[in-house]
Amino acid sequence: MTGxxxxxxxxxxxxGPGPRTTVFLQGCPLRCAWCHNPEGQEFxxxxxMTDLEVADEVIKTADFLVGSGGGVTFSGGEPLSQAGFVLAxxxxxxxxxxxxxxxxxxxxxxxxEVYREVVAKMDLVLQDVKFPDLEGYRRWTGVDASSxxxxxxxxKDSGVPFVAxxxxxxxxxxxxxxxxxxxxxxxxxxxxxxxxxxxxxRLAGAKYAKLGRSYSPGFDGNRVPDLSPVKIVPSPN
Amino acid sequence: MLGGVTRDGKCAxxxxxxxxxxxxGELKLVDPKINLRVDKSTPLSIFxxxxxxxxxxxxxxQYANDDVVIPALTRWGYALxxxxxxxxxxxxxxxxxxxxxxxxxxxxxxxxxxLDTALRIVAQRRGDAELSFDDVKAEFFAEIRxxxxxxxxxxxHVEILPGPFVSAISTGCVANxxxxxxxxxxxxxxxxxxxxxxxxxxxxxxxxxxxxxxxxTLSELVTLLDTDFAGRPDLLAAAKAAPKMGNADSRAxxxxxxxxxxxxxxxxxxxxxxxxxxxxxxxxxxYYVWHAREVPASADGRLKxxxxxxxxxxxxxxxxxxxxxxxxxxxxxxxxxxxxGGPLTIEIHDSAFLEPDGVTKVAQLVKYFIDRGGHQMQxxxxxxxxxLDAQAHPERHRHLIxxxxxxxxxxxxxxKCFQDQIxxxxxxxx
Numbered sequence: 001m002t003g004x005x006x007x008x009x010x011x012x013x014x015x016g017p018g019p020r021t022t023v024f025l026q027g028c029p030l031r032c033a034w035c036h037n038p039e040g041q042e043f044x045x046x047x048x049m050t051d052l053e054v055a056d057e058v059i060k061t062a063d064f065l066v067g068s069g070g071g072v073t074f075s076g077g078e079p080l081s082q083a084g085f086v087l088a089x090x091x092x093x094x095x096x097x098x099x100x101x102x103x104x105x106x107x108x109x110x111x112x113e114v115y116r117e118v119v120a121k122m123d124l125v126l127q128d129v130k131f132p133d134l135e136g137y138r139r140w141t142g143v144d145a146s147s148x149x150x151x152x153x154x155x156k157d158s159g160v161p162f163v164a165x166x167x168x169x170x171x172x173x174x175x176x177x178x179x180x181x182x183x184x185x186x187x188x189x190x191x192x193x194x195x196x197x198x199x200x201x202r203l204a205g206a207k208y209a210k211l212g213r214s215y216s217p218g219f220d221g222n223r224v225p226d227l228s229p230v231k232i233v234p235s236p237n
Numbered sequence: 238m239l240g241g242v243t244r245d246g247k248c249a250x251x252x253x254x255x256x257x258x259x260x261x262g263e264l265k266l267v268d269p270k271i272n273l274r275v276d277k278s279t280p281l282s283i284f285x286x287x288x289x290x291x292x293x294x295x296x297x298x299q300y301a302n303d304d305v306v307i308p309a310l311t312r313w314g315y316a317l318x319x320x321x322x323x324x325x326x327x328x329x330x331x332x333x334x335x336x337x338x339x340x341x342x343x344x345x346x347x348x349x350x351x352l353d354t355a356l357r358i359v360a361q362r363r364g365d366a367e368l369s370f371d372d373v374k375a376e377f378f379a380e381i382r383x384x385x386x387x388x389x390x391x392x393x394h395v396e397i398l399p400g401p402f403v404s405a406i407s408t409g410c411v412a413n414x415x416x417x418x419x420x421x422x423x424x425x426x427x428x429x430x431x432x433x434x435x436x437x438x439x440x441x442x443x444x445x446x447x448x449x450x451x452x453x454t455l456s457e458l459v460t461l462l463d464t465d466f467a468g469r470p471d472l473l474a475a476a477k478a479a480p481k482m483g484n485a486d487s488r489a490x491x492x493x494x495x496x497x498x499x500x501x502x503x504x505x506x507x508x509x510x511x512x513x514x515x516x517x518x519x520x521x522x523x524y525y526v527w528h529a530r531e532v533p534a535s536a537d538g539r540l541k542x543x544x545x546x547x548x549x550x551x552x553x554x555x556x557x558x559x560x561x562x563x564x565x566x567x568x569x570x571x572x573x574x575x576x577x578g579g580p581l582t583i584e585i586h587d588s589a590f591l592e593p594d595g596v597t598k599v600a601q602l603v604k605y606f607i608d609r610g611g612h613q614m615q616x617x618x619x620x621x622x623x624x625l626d627a628q629a630h631p632e633r634h635r636h637l638i639x640x641x642x643x644x645x646x647x648x649x650x651x652x653k654c655f656q657d658q659i660x661x662x663x664x665x666x667x
Contacts, residue, residue, distance in 0.1 A: 010559030011602065013589055019561075019598045060485045061561040067608075068601040 003085030006039065006046035006077065008057050016103035016124050018070025021058050023089070028078040030107055031142040032130070033217040034169050036204035040077040051085060055092035062097045071101030071123070080110035083118050090121055105165075107141075108148040108155075115151040116158075124193075125162040127155060131173055132181025140172060149185075156189035164195045166230070170223035183230045197227045238324040240283070241274030241303055246321060249274075250283060258286045262293055267638055267645045272325050273298035274306075275607055284600035291599060291616045292590045296640025299329060299580055299615040302607045306331060309576030309612075313425060313514050328643020329520060329578035329613055330427050336408045338421030339513070340395070341577065344388050345429035345521070347528040348436035348496065349535050349545065351380040353462070356443070356536070360456040368455055370448045374492075377440065378499045385503035385515070388428060393510055424513035427577040430500050431524040432545035434482045434552045437493045438537035442479035444492075446472065446536070462534045465541050476538035483551030485562040490569045501574025518577025519549040519612075522642055526654055544658045547642045549613075550582040553661040560585065560602055568609035580613035581606065582640065584662045587620045615640055617659070624648065624660050 004026035012022040026046030028035075039045065058065075058072055065071055072093065074086050086104070093100055104118065105126035119125055129152065131137050137145035155162055164186055168174045186192055202222070205215035239257055240250040261271050273287050287298045303321075310320035310331060319333045326332040330341030355376040359368065397418040404410035404417040446452045453461070453472055466473040480488035497519070504515035521528075525545040534541045537552060544553065549567060551557050560583055567581045589595045599616070606614050617640045627634035631649035639648045639659055648656060 008558075010561045011598075013595050013598050014592055019601060021561075061565060064561050064564075064602075064605045067605065068598070070598075 001051045001085060001088045002048050003051065003054070003082045003089075004043065004046040005049050005054060008054065010061060012073065015073040015075065015105065016071065016126065017101065018068045019065065020070045020073050020103070021061065021065060022073045022075050023054060023058070023079075025074060025076045025079045025082050025086070027081050028076055028107075029081060029109055029143060030078065032167075033140050033172075033219070034167065034200055034204050034221075036201040036207070037077075038207055038211055038213065043081070046077075051088035051092055054089045055096065058089075058093060058100075059096050062093075062100060066097060066099045069101075071103065073103040073105060073126070075105040075126075078107055078109060079104055080106050080108075080114055080118060083110065083114045086118060087121065108151040109143055109145070110151065111147060112150055112154065115147075116154060119155065119158060119160055122160055125155060125160055127152060127162050127164055129164050129166050129182050129185065132178060132185050136173060136178070140169075152185065156186070156191070159191055161191050161193050162189075163193050165198055166195065167198045167200065168225040168227055169200045169219060170221070170225040171219045174226040179228075179230045183232045186230075187232050192232075195230055195232065197229070199227060200225050238272045238274060238301075239298070240279070241301075241323075242321050244318040244322050248278075250279075255286065258290065258298070261295065261297075262290050265293055265295065265636070265638070267295075267647065270328075270644055271295075271298040272301060272329075274301050274303055274323075276303040277608055279604075279607070281597070281600055281604055284604050285596055288596045288600040288603065291585075291618055292596055294587070294618045295638055296615065296617050296645035299325075299613060299643075300603060300607065301325070301329070301331075301613050302611055304607070305572055305610060305612040306576055309573045312573065313516055315423060319422070325578070328522065329580055330518065331576070331578055333423060335406070336422040338397075338417050338511075339423050339425045339427065339516075340397075341427035341516075342429055342520070342522055343392055343395075343426045345431050345524045345528070346381060346384045346388070346500075347431050347524070347531060348381065348500075349432040349439065350528065350532050351384060352377050352436050352439055353532050353535070355380045356455065356459055356462075360459050368448075370444045373443055373455070374440070374495070377436075378495075381496075381499055382503050385428070385507075385517075389504070389507045389509070389515065392426060395510065420511050424509065424511035425516050426509055426513060427516045427518055428504070429518055429520045429522055429524060429577070429579065430575065431521045431528045433493065433496065433519060433549060435535055435537055435539055435545045437482045437489055437496060438479070438552050438555065439535045439539075440492050440496075441481070441489045442476045442536045442538070445479045445488075446475055450475070458536060462536065465534050466538070473538055476536060477555075479537065481537070481552060481555045481557065483555070483557040483563045483566045485558070485565040490566045493566070494570045497570035497572070497575055501571070516577040517575050518579045519572070519575050520577065520579025520643065521545065521548050525642070526658065544654070544661075546582075546662070547658070548579045548582045550662070553658070561605070564602065564606045564609065564611070568606060568611045572610060572612040576612050578613060578643075580615045580643075581611060582615050582617070582642075582662075584617045584619050584659075587618050587623075590618065615643075617662075619659070621660060624656070628653075628656060628660075 006026040007024040027043030101123040103124040208215040239254040399416040482489045637648040
């Protein structure tokens with residue numbers, strides 16, 4: 001089986017427990033106005049690799065990953081857009097090395113079946129939560145986020161540990177109202193380990209010119225986003 | 238030198254070692270240079286203490302692996318109790334305090350120069366049609382041995398200036414009324430080996446370009462080296478794309494194993510006039526700049542005038558997958574016979590320490606190196622943007638420290654060629 005990969009990066013330190021190898025899958029159905037990896041958006045880009053090639057690349061340093069309590073993280077692009085490929089890679093890795101841990105960084109934009117099948121294989125989910133409502137997603141990422149909210153609701157009851165990651169974009173979703181909305185959305189999840197507020201990357205526009213595209217995100221990228229914390233009401237039980 | 242074992246083999250890391258590490262983290266000075274002796278049994282928490290200094294950007298501690306160094310020293314004839322007592326001379330060359338009159342860096346062999354000479358000999362001796370890669374390799378290794386022999390001859394008679402102060406604090410000198418310059422318990426000579434990665438990459442490139450893909454003949458390649466690949470950007474690109482040491486790629490790493498093995502045994506059976514042996518190492522000291530000036534372009538695509546990597550490290554400006562692959566590649570060779578000193582030197586981007594657990598993760602990388610039989614390692618925490626800004630505005634970066642070859646220095650005080658070499662090192666992102 002083949003998939004499209006835009007990078008396999010080793011010794012990633014912010015993608016889950018322990019040092020990890022992160023497989024960045026090519027292609028994303030979302031078009032976030034602030035995307036700082038535009039080269040990962042097109043499904044036809046990147047490099048075609050077989051599941052075996054990806055697994056072999058990871059296996060070369062798997063002894064380090066296992067010895068350090070690390071593992072493999074699938075990111076993107078949107079890894080769930082190549083869910084079958086991700087599952088095939090995991091299947092190969094499991095057969096070669098049974099002690100790796102698996103994480104996925106996802107927008108959650110996938111059908112319920114795909115989301116559940118992949119998440120069930122994960123030790124950790126790095127779940128993006130960009131907005132508390134459909135309107136925010138529609139306006140700033142260009143998708144109907146019904147599936148995202150359905151998947152997040154399921155994740156909260158799944159028992160799979162997750163970290164919520166909120167990209168804080170100045171004037172877009174760093175308002176008190178938006179953050180309170182996200183907090184309400186996440187409340188009551190016993191498996192939520194933490195919430196990470198990721199500041200807008202002010203160099204996000206740098207790569208667009210190289211791709212022959214212009215960067216006009218529709219917000220003031222020079223403003224510092226409000227990173228004040230989100231208060232999550234504890235679960236009633 | 239902190240940690241390690243006592244003369245009778247017991248763990249010597251104690252509260253004082255811990256305090257010294259903490260104090261250095263607070264002082265943030267380039268001296269004293271901190272070396273930390275570790276082995277397979279060293280707990281991760283000690284590596285974490287060391288990594289706290291790495292995080293501060295001090296370029297030390299430099300780690301030395303007792304599991305490799307002690308057997309290396311006993312192999313060279315040091316008594317086990319003395320071997321357990323080892324320290325370092327200046328940068329990283331091992332020395333037994335109080336009884337060693339070793340000259341740890343008496344000379345160096347330029348591996349890139351050896352390969353250059355070998356390519357010319359082989360290209361001239363035979364027609365291109367009859368050549369094989371094994372001929373090139375054999376001539377390269379023969380040239381290394383010839384240069385080793387030349388060093389043995391060159392230092393037949395060594396006179397050393399008397400050192401009354403050192404003699405006064407060395408064992409037996411006062412009692413025997415004999416200055417240390419006349420010889421100590423150990424009188425070995427250490428020899429650096431420069432440009433290992435460039436030589437390995439060049440050898441891998443010769444194999445791929447000349448023999449496997451047959452893009453160029455050996456004599457044409459020699460001409461290209463003399464002309465800096467003039468008019469052949471295609472071959473320069475092919476040379477740069479050939480396998481490189483540091484990617485956990487056996488096509489380069491297997492050649493490194495052979496080279497290190499030949500170097501490690503190049504002086505076997507040879508003695509100096511004081512009865513000492515020759516200790517080959519993987520260090521470069523400042524030769525990574527000097528030796529690079531003696532050779533034209535190399536077959537790995539390094540153009541004339543560009544320096545080698547310092548010590549035991551991936552070549553400058555080559556694509557490497559990351560620090561784990563670098564550690565993997567550089568621990569493939571058996572490093573016991575080349576333990577005169579010469580650390581794996583890597584540069585980690587300062588973003589590795591953004592999260593608090595970055596210290597643990599970098600410490601795990603060091604431990605991985607030690608567990609795999611690495612001999613010595615030192616880590617720079619840098620950010621290329623900061624270094625470039627420091628060149629442009631030195632007054633804003635008066636306290637910026639970098640690891641140069643076996644010591645840490647203030648970046649703005651370095652000669653430009655040494656500054657530029659550090660900027661070209663491969664910056665590994667976390």
